[in-house]
Amino acid sequence: xxxxxxxxxxxxxxxxxxxxxxxxxxxxxxxxxxxxxxxxxxxxxxxxxxxxxxxxxxxxxxxxxxxxxxxxxxxxxxxxxxxxxxxxxxxxxxxxxxxxxxxxxxxxxxxxxxx
Amino acid sequence: xxxxxxxxxxxxxxxxxxxxxxxxxxxxxxxxxxxxxxxxxxxxxxxxxxxxxxxxxxxxxxxxxxxxxxxxxxxxxxxxxxxxxxxxxxxxxxxxxxxxxxxxxxxx
Numbered sequence: 001x002x003x004x005x006x007x008x009x010x011x012x013x014x015x016x017x018x019x020x021x022x023x024x025x026x027x028x029x030x031x032x033x034x035x036x037x038x039x040x041x042x043x044x045x046x047x048x049x050x051x052x053x054x055x056x057x058x059x060x061x062x063x064x065x066x067x068x069x070x071x072x073x074x075x076x077x078x079x080x081x082x083x084x085x086x087x088x089x090x091x092x093x094x095x096x097x098x099x100x101x102x103x104x105x106x107x108x109x110x111x112x113x114x115x
Numbered sequence: 116x117x118x119x120x121x122x123x124x125x126x127x128x129x130x131x132x133x134x135x136x137x138x139x140x141x142x143x144x145x146x147x148x149x150x151x152x153x154x155x156x157x158x159x160x161x162x163x164x165x166x167x168x169x170x171x172x173x174x175x176x177x178x179x180x181x182x183x184x185x186x187x188x189x190x191x192x193x194x195x196x197x198x199x200x201x202x203x204x205x206x207x208x209x210x211x212x213x214x215x216x217x218x219x220x221x222x223x
């Protein structure tokens with residue numbers, strides 16, 4: 001039972017380079033999320049997708065773009081990486097609503113360093 | 116908007132009981148959730164309270180008071196493996212927003 005799978009797990013980028021973080025879930029969830037985690041800052045929402053075909057900005061969207069490719073996949077793109085984007089990135093998914101919509105399942109994280 | 120406040124660190128002794136508090140301000144409220152995260156790992160779901168009162172799951176309990184915009188996570192019979200960060204979270208519309216987390220240190 002894979003759950004939420006994200007790749008790559010580790011990546012080093014040079015300033016200005018671009019890259020895409022991939023995420024897929026096999027739980028048939030409607031909602032998917034991208035968070036970043038920095039020391040002392042908790043988990044901050046970058047973008048989310050409430051359902052296939054929709055995406056919305058979260059708390060810290062600047063410098064990122066997302067694509068909800070289909071119900072399973074939600075990718076995060078850094079067009080021109082900056083050192084401030086050095087962080088751990090988590091993809092997550094959940095049911096759309098009701099009490100189960102409050103439980104989200106996380107991928108294992110992607111450690112990104114921008115030099 | 117929404118904000119969640121929780122202590123940054125808490126220290127307790129193995130075998131004891133510890134309470135981690137969370138206060139929230141949010142327009143629109145669907146319930147309070149708690150997540151656990153060990154170093155180097157991903158957050159995992161612990162509990163969810165939609166209504167006032169106490170929810171118990173083994174050694175862990177979670178409490179919610181909607182009138183006070185306040186909740187807490189109670190950990191009993193602390194074990195060294197409970198050393199982790201704990202996050203409260205609220206759902207607003209289609210978004211789930213997290214607090215900054217409480218680092219729990221457990222002393223032998």
